[in-house]
Amino acid sequence: MVGPTASLSTLSRADGSACYKCPTTGYDLLGAVNAPIELPARRDALKPEEATVEVFVKPGNTTAGVGERYVEGILRSVLTKVVLGRERGFPRRGVVITLAIVGGETVTRGDSYLTILPALLHTSLLALLSAAVPLSMTFSATLLGVNKSGEIIPDVSVTDAKSVSSLHVLAFTSKNHLLLNKSEGRFDFDTWEKVREHALSICRKNTIFNLDGDVAMGDGEESESQGFIRETVEDRLEKDYMWKIDSV
Amino acid sequence: MASAAAPPAAPNSLSLPPSQFARLQPHAYLLAHLSPPPAINQPSIRANGRAASQFRVTSANAGSLTHTNGSAVVRLGDTTAVCGVRAEILHTDDIASWSVSQSTNANKRRRLADSEKPTDESDDAEDEEDRAHVEDLNLLVPNISLSTGCAPGFIPSAPPSALAQSLSHQILSLLHTTRMVRAEDLRIWYQPPNLGPEELERHNEEEQMDVDAGQGLEEESKPAEIKAFWVLYIDIMLISLAGNPFDAAWAATLAALRDTKLPQAWWDIDNETIFCSDKVTESRKLSLRGLPIASSFCVFEADAAAGWRAVVIPDAEEQKALEKKGSQQKWILADPDGYEEGLSQERVCIVVDKEENGKGKTVVVKMEKHGGWTVDSDDLRQLVDVSASRWEEMKRILDQC
Numbered sequence: 001m002v003g004p005t006a007s008l009s010t011l012s013r014a015d016g017s018a019c020y021k022c023p024t025t026g027y028d029l030l031g032a033v034n035a036p037i038e039l040p041a042r043r044d045a046l047k048p049e050e051a052t053v054e055v056f057v058k059p060g061n062t063t064a065g066v067g068e069r070y071v072e073g074i075l076r077s078v079l080t081k082v083v084l085g086r087e088r089g090f091p092r093r094g095v096v097i098t099l100a101i102v103g104g105e106t107v108t109r110g111d112s113y114l115t116i117l118p119a120l121l122h123t124s125l126l127a128l129l130s131a132a133v134p135l136s137m138t139f140s141a142t143l144l145g146v147n148k149s150g151e152i153i154p155d156v157s158v159t160d161a162k163s164v165s166s167l168h169v170l171a172f173t174s175k176n177h178l179l180l181n182k183s184e185g186r187f188d189f190d191t192w193e194k195v196r197e198h199a200l201s202i203c204r205k206n207t208i209f210n211l212d213g214d215v216a217m218g219d220g221e222e223s224e225s226q227g228f229i230r231e232t233v234e235d236r237l238e239k240d241y242m243w244k245i246d247s248v
Numbered sequence: 249m250a251s252a253a254a255p256p257a258a259p260n261s262l263s264l265p266p267s268q269f270a271r272l273q274p275h276a277y278l279l280a281h282l283s284p285p286p287a288i289n290q291p292s293i294r295a296n297g298r299a300a301s302q303f304r305v306t307s308a309n310a311g312s313l314t315h316t317n318g319s320a321v322v323r324l325g326d327t328t329a330v331c332g333v334r335a336e337i338l339h340t341d342d343i344a345s346w347s348v349s350q351s352t353n354a355n356k357r358r359r360l361a362d363s364e365k366p367t368d369e370s371d372d373a374e375d376e377e378d379r380a381h382v383e384d385l386n387l388l389v390p391n392i393s394l395s396t397g398c399a400p401g402f403i404p405s406a407p408p409s410a411l412a413q414s415l416s417h418q419i420l421s422l423l424h425t426t427r428m429v430r431a432e433d434l435r436i437w438y439q440p441p442n443l444g445p446e447e448l449e450r451h452n453e454e455e456q457m458d459v460d461a462g463q464g465l466e467e468e469s470k471p472a473e474i475k476a477f478w479v480l481y482i483d484i485m486l487i488s489l490a491g492n493p494f495d496a497a498w499a500a501t502l503a504a505l506r507d508t509k510l511p512q513a514w515w516d517i518d519n520e521t522i523f524c525s526d527k528v529t530e531s532r533k534l535s536l537r538g539l540p541i542a543s544s545f546c547v548f549e550a551d552a553a554a555g556w557r558a559v560v561i562p563d564a565e566e567q568k569a570l571e572k573k574g575s576q577q578k579w580i581l582a583d584p585d586g587y588e589e590g591l592s593q594e595r596v597c598i599v600v601d602k603e604e605n606g607k608g609k610t611v612v613v614k615m616e617k618h619g620g621w622t623v624d625s626d627d628l629r630q631l632v633d634v635s636a637s638r639w640e641e642m643k644r645i646l647d648q649c
Contacts, residue, residue: 066416072410072414080619110420110421176565180618183612183615193629
């Protein structure tokens with residue numbers, strides 16, 4: 001399986017940004033984060049002690065519609081929990097995340113957005129990391145399908161998603177909490193528990209480096225996709241600190 | 249909600265009436281109800297007097313609007329949704345992508361549908377074509393309106409809020425994934441007559457232009473074709489909103505669709521248009537697939553600040569152990585009202601159906617959880633059971649209306 005590719009801080013004007021490309025679903029996303037900024041329409045009556053997280057999703061070839069409003073709501077509720085909105089400088093301000101769907105299948109009207117949701121979550125997390133927004137935990141998400149005979153299919157493509165009997169998106173935090181679950185289709189609860197186990201193992205798959213005392217990977221708790229997120233950030237840091245590393 | 253509630257934990261030291269305490273310290277007020285101190289020997293109960301997994305009193309009334317094809321009013325405590333289903337005709341001539349292949353492909357299905365009544369165990373081919381027609385041609389158009397002055401936060405005659413838009417999307421998405429409405433119910437067929445010389449005369453006598461009135465075997469030679477579709481415009485207005493809009497809106501949609509009657513329609517070759525019969529006896533109801541019932545929950549956390557103190561968030565395993573020995577840290581409240589929704593971020597929505605009209609096993613159609621990390625599989629298993637018993641209750645209510 002070819003893993004996703006990503007790069008950080010690709011936009012110069014935004015506080016943080018990330019490019020993300022998922023080969024299995026074919027989605028290509030660009031995320032930008034501005035934080036903390038003053039929001040013009042912010043009403044102080046709503047939780048003045050916290051930062052407001054705003055998410056905007058822009059589809060590639062149309063204007064945003066009701067489906068985008070819905071997925072924005074989901075992302076906002078997930079990210080609000082993870083962003084530490086009470087850190088210094090953040091209360092009463094806004095964290096604005098803009099996600100543009102640059103490439104991939106167009107999402108049609110009434111579609112459930114399940115296929116693109118993990119990519120949207122990963123892009124927004126990478127962009128938040130790039131903007132150095134304080135987070136309580138990181139997370140990783142995965143998309144799984146279950147076919148009619150009850151087998152779990154990892155790496156669901158957009159075409160596969162139409163033929164499976166149920167589709168599941170699960171996101172786990174870096175401390176193994178179930179952060180998000182969205183399941184659609186017909187399934188029973190035992191199937192879902194199997195899906196949960198499978199998703200957790202995907203999100204928590206240990207990397208091979210963890211036993212040799214490597215500090216970066218020393219937690220032994222790195223997942224495949226969280227390992228991927230860490231690698232992306234490390235790549236960027238190495239690039240940014242090239243001058244320092246070279247001089248040593 | 250506060251008037252019916254028991255007084256808070258320490259009424260003596262507090263000169264405020266409970267309703268004011270509820271406004272000033274909403275979190276402490278609800279927490280005091282849910283975890284009363286052991287000294288006063290009270291059961292844990294929500295501020296609105298319900299038990300944690302108790303839903304509000306629900307009532308439904310179908311056929312409330314006279315100008316619609318189907319309508320319903322569903323009341324869930326103080327949340328009230330009115331739903332009207334209006335059917336309009338979409339000519340296949342007006343569909344840009346309507347191709348010949350689609351209509352001949354559909355013809356095979358026509359024969360099958362004639363020979364047997366549609367059953368719940370529909371084959372894959374039918375499913376695929378249902379999806380193609382209902383979803384690709386957008387035959388279902390739900391819309392939710394919250395700008396009715398339903399709650400103080402929603403300004404009347406304002407543009408649809410983000411909540412209204414995402415609710416419309418959720419209803420549409422659920423209608424699509426459950427495939428509740430059969431495409432066959434929405435098709436208007438035309439059987440071209442076999443214009444042999446004798447048959448032509450007979451046709452003129454009987455004026456048999458009506459396709460649905462049973463076809464003779466001699467007419468099999470010419471394939472029937474789809475001339476038009478019914479498009480169902482499902483308009484939901486929340487006239488009063490006190491929390492949990494999705495359950496109310498979905499129940500109203502369900503009741504309205506069960507009430508919907510489509511008039512008999514046929515293609516008139518002479519006028520080249522669709523005619524509808526105005527006789528009520530000739531109209532037919534939709535045959536819906538299953539009865540998916542939505543139940544929403546919110547999670548109230550004892551520690552309001554748990555979300556932002558980075559260092560204290562325990563691992564999932566530690567948290568489980570902590571919950572076992574320590575006092576209860578969270579309460580999962582079924583069918584939250586507006587007050588409880590304002591105090592919780594984590595939401596769970598479960599849509600269940602039961603096979604064989606309630607006698608079969610429970611099938612989860614949609615399970616959604618977001619906004620927090622306290623609910624995991626053990627809780628979700630319980631919630632599915634709660635939703636299953638809610639299914640029984642809602643089925644009884646919807647059958648009676």
